[in-house]
Amino acid sequence: DAGVTQSPTHLIKTRGQQVTLRCSPKSGHDTVSWYQQALGQGPQFIFQYYEEEERQRGNFPDRFSGHQFPNYSSELNVNALLLGDSALYLCASSLYVGDRNYGYTFGSGTRLTVV
Amino acid sequence: RKEVEQDPGPFNVPEGATVAFNCTYSNSASQSFFWYRQDCRKEPKLLMSVYSSGNEDGRFTAQLNRASQYISLLIRDSKLSDSATYLCVVQSGGSYIPTFGRGTSLIVHP
Numbered sequence: 001d002a003g004v005t006q007s008p009t010h011l012i013k014t015r016g017q018q019v020t021l022r023c024s025p026k027s028g029h030d031t032v033s034w035y036q037q038a039l040g041q042g043p044q045f046i047f048q049y050y051e052e053e054e055r056q057r058g059n060f061p062d063r064f065s066g067h068q069f070p071n072y073s074s075e076l077n078v079n080a081l082l083l084g085d086s087a088l089y090l091c092a093s094s095l096y097v098g099d100r101n102y103g104y105t106f107g108s109g110t111r112l113t114v115v
Numbered sequence: 116r117k118e119v120e121q122d123p124g125p126f127n128v129p130e131g132a133t134v135a136f137n138c139t140y141s142n143s144a145s146q147s148f149f150w151y152r153q154d155c156r157k158e159p160k161l162l163m164s165v166y167s168s169g170n171e172d173g174r175f176t177a178q179l180n181r182a183s184q185y186i187s188l189l190i191r192d193s194k195l196s197d198s199a200t201y202l203c204v205v206q207s208g209g210s211y212i213p214t215f216g217r218g219t220s221l222i223v224h225p
Contacts, residue, residue: 033212040123042202042215043159056211090158099148099211106158 004093006107012083014115020077021112022074025093026105031055032074034066034102035090043090043108049074088112116141119205121216128223132193136219138203139185148179148186152199153218159202162188174198213217 004079005024013019018057031050035043047094049068063079072093078085092104121138122200128134140148148165163170165177175190186205190197200218207214 042217048211061149099209103149103161103164108158
């Protein structure tokens, strides 16, 4: 039973560039959430996708966008990269019953460095 | 006030010790509570859900105090392998999004 897979694992980009991160959820999960985790901080919620729509969004600028595909996989796009975007980007999949989830399964993350 | 607050630590304890972490939350409508464990430079992993009646899993015990709006995690007989960051997670009713605390660092030494 494959868990959550993310690619790439590491990435170095230059300020102003654009980046796309990818995530395949755990089998049986239909909801994908993206988080940004800076060093020494807890994960910060970016957005969540369900049924190919952005269901909820955190306090991140429009430079952060995403997509969910019919097979539930998801992409996170960040435009006009800033140095402050350097972080670990985590994808989490889950299954909801109503508005309650029973725990996230996280991928191992993509470590993005902006130089 | 932050939605979920944790003492970042580190808590430095010897093997075999009992250690407890608390986490406070601000939204009284919160309905789901979890503890996650995160090893250095790894992803968070679900340790346990926290139920109203409290729950235990081996050496780990989680408690919820709704009146005072906090959850706790107790680790008995600490092992070196328990060294990690423990993240408190709270989800409010009507929101699909769990909120993570910044984590509490635990270091268990020989």
